[in-house]
Amino acid sequence: MGFVELDGVGMTFRGRTGAYEAVRDFNLELAEGEFFCLLGTSGCGKTTVMNMLAGFDRPTSGEIRLEGRPVRGPGADRGVVFQGHDSLYDWLTARDNIAFGLRLRSMGRGERRAIADRFLNMVGLTGQGAKHPSELSGGMKQRIQIARALANDPRMLLMDEPFGALDAMTRAVLQGELSRIWSENRKTVLFITHDIEEACALATRVGVMKRGPGGTLKAVVPIDLPFPRERTSDAFMACFRQVHALIHEEIHPHE
Amino acid sequence: MNSRAATVAGYLIGFALLFAIWHLASVFIVRSVLFPSPFPVFERGWVLIADGLLQESVWASMRRIIQGFLLGSAIGIPIGLAIGSFRPVRLLLEPWTEFFRFIPAVAMITVAVIWFGIGEESKIFLIAYTTVFVVVIATAAGVGAVGKDKIRAAQCLGANKFQVFALVALPATVPYILTGMRLAMANAFVTIVAAELVASNDGLGKMLWDARLFMQVEDIFVALISLGLLGFATDRVFRLLIRAFAGRFNPTM
Numbered sequence: 374m375g376f377v378e379l380d381g382v383g384m385t386f387r388g389r390t391g392a393y394e395a396v397r398d399f400n401l402e403l404a405e406g407e408f409f410c411l412l413g414t415s416g417c418g419k420t421t422v423m424n425m426l427a428g429f430d431r432p433t434s435g436e437i438r439l440e441g442r443p444v445r446g447p448g449a450d451r452g453v454v455f456q457g458h459d460s461l462y463d464w465l466t467a468r469d470n471i472a473f474g475l476r477l478r479s480m481g482r483g484e485r486r487a488i489a490d491r492f493l494n495m496v497g498l499t500g501q502g503a504k505h506p507s508e509l510s511g512g513m514k515q516r517i518q519i520a521r522a523l524a525n526d527p528r529m530l531l532m533d534e535p536f537g538a539l540d541a542m543t544r545a546v547l548q549g550e551l552s553r554i555w556s557e558n559r560k561t562v563l564f565i566t567h568d569i570e571e572a573c574a575l576a577t578r579v580g581v582m583k584r585g586p587g588g589t590l591k592a593v594v595p596i597d598l599p600f601p602r603e604r605t606s607d608a609f610m611a612c613f614r615q616v617h618a619l620i621h622e623e624i625h626p627h628e
Numbered sequence: 629m630n631s632r633a634a635t636v637a638g639y640l641i642g643f644a645l646l647f648a649i650w651h652l653a654s655v656f657i658v659r660s661v662l663f664p665s666p667f668p669v670f671e672r673g674w675v676l677i678a679d680g681l682l683q684e685s686v687w688a689s690m691r692r693i694i695q696g697f698l699l700g701s702a703i704g705i706p707i708g709l710a711i712g713s714f715r716p717v718r719l720l721l722e723p724w725t726e727f728f729r730f731i732p733a734v735a736m737i738t739v740a741v742i743w744f745g746i747g748e749e750s751k752i753f754l755i756a757y758t759t760v761f762v763v764v765i766a767t768a769a770g771v772g773a774v775g776k777d778k779i780r781a782a783q784c785l786g787a788n789k790f791q792v793f794a795l796v797a798l799p800a801t802v803p804y805i806l807t808g809m810r811l812a813m814a815n816a817f818v819t820i821v822a823a824e825l826v827a828s829n830d831g832l833g834k835m836l837w838d839a840r841l842f843m844q845v846e847d848i849f850v851a852l853i854s855l856g857l858l859g860f861a862t863d864r865v866f867r868l869l870i871r872a873f874a875g876r877f878n879p880t881m
């Protein structure tokens with residue numbers, strides 16, 4: 374039994390313009406503690422898969438299980454980091470955003486603050502806890518989102534292109550920090566991206582998706598390179614080329 | 629110069645300019661006893677203040693506005709929250725709000741007087757009436773505008789339905805509620821004058837009406853200026869409130 378199992382999962386959206394089968398027969402098992410990157414071109418169904426695993430949407434076919442139990446809705450066992458930063462609470466400070474999940478469990482103020490500060494440190498925002506999201510840069514907001522999800526101590530982390538809207542430099546820094554944090558806590562991560570280099574730098578395995586309609590997993594590439602990853606090494610380049618070849622067929626299918 | 633000083637200076641110069649143009653217009657263009665220059669008006673205002681008559685009228689009107697406004701907000705906010713949160717409630721109540729908001733409070737004066745007489749109740753009813761629908765619509769729109777990701781984030785941090793409402797939907801809606809209340813306050817000024825013109829024993833509307841009867845043009849202008857200044861001051865207070873509650877994360881408000 375895998376830690377996470379997606380078993381013949383499919384999603385067909387029905388709307389005014391008719392039915393659209395976004396995801397078809399998606400099968401995947403994640404082991405506990407792995408960092409799985411789901412890579413695919415825009416519109417291939419990555420977010421749809423994540424939304425089903427997060428419990429925001431119910432699959433129209435198949436089943437998703439976490440530690441053997443079917444997923445029925447969103448829950449505190451799956452922390453989510455969203456692509457944009459609309460999910461942060463503008464009226465709360467960075468610290469209170471991070472402690473939001475703890476507050477839901479009516480943890481005491483002092484304990485909440487201590488935990489929030491620990492995670493502020495972890496994401497490199499020591500001393501910024503009193504600021505509001507509007508006073509923070511895009512990269513800092515994504516750090517807060519990551520800290521908020523981790524502070525709640527979920528069983529796994531779901532991340533939907535969390536660095537997609539950041540500039541290249543900030544993105545590289547945050548990738549490095551995320552990799553370091555993961556190396557320390559070894560939480561199971563499903564990380565969605567359309568950036569091949571990002572996938573190769575972070576993942577223990579990269580899953581490449583076929584484009585839609587009927588988006589599904591077409592290949593899984595293990596990345597057996599030590600952390601921190603050396604992006605200019607020959608071994609890294611070889612991984613990049615291997616994944617690139619798989620994605621390239623999706624972008625230019627008739628070559 | 630800091631920005632606060634610049635704001636105050638801007639306001640002062642703006643008002644001074646207004647009175648200067650008024651003065652010039654009355655001296656060189658209109659030249660009629662029906663359009664006095666600002667100086668006799670200020671003199672008359674001073675007399676009315678010395679006699680305590682102006683304060684009485686201002687307080688009578690403001691008291692009604694505040695009472696009706698608070699009542700209307702107290703009714704409108706929960707209804708707006710319910711309409712925004714629950715689809716059945718919206719389907720049920722939207723026809724009401726969409727229907728009544730096109731019947732202006734001014735048109736309700738006659739029924740208000742028939743039902744409540746010309747005392748306080750009819751004015752408070754009218755102000756509350758004009759407040760409710762604006763606040764309901766703004767509040768419901770605010771609830772509808774809460775970002776999907778904000779709610780989802782709370783759900784996967786373990787929030788139940790009540791926590792999502794109290795800790796996410798409600799605080800996210802506060803700026804909309806305050807903006808709705810600010811708009812409603814402007815409506816309340818329109819309504820109170822109309823109501824007092826038609827049926828009242830005191831207040832700024834009554835002062836306007838009496839001044840017309842006795843051809844006291846200066847009194848009319850004193851009442852008009854008082855309304856403008858009161859509205860201006862009230863709106864400032866609201867903007868400060870909105871800024872205190874919401875401005876730190878929404879500088880456009």
Ligand SMILES: Nc1ncnc2c1ncn2[C@@H]1O[C@H](COP(=O)(O)OP(=O)(O)O)[C@@H](O)[C@H]1O
Nearest residue numbers: 386388393395414415416417418419420421422
């Ligand atoms: N709620 C929806 N209704 C209809 N179609 C949708 C909906 N959500 C996504 N889709 C469609 O499903 C496909 C996959 O979307 P998505 O999972 O967001 O792609 P990705 O995240 O890989 O860019 C797209 O073609 C998109 O238009």
Ligand SMILES: [Mg+2]
Nearest residue numbers: 419420421533
């Ligand atoms: Mg997506």
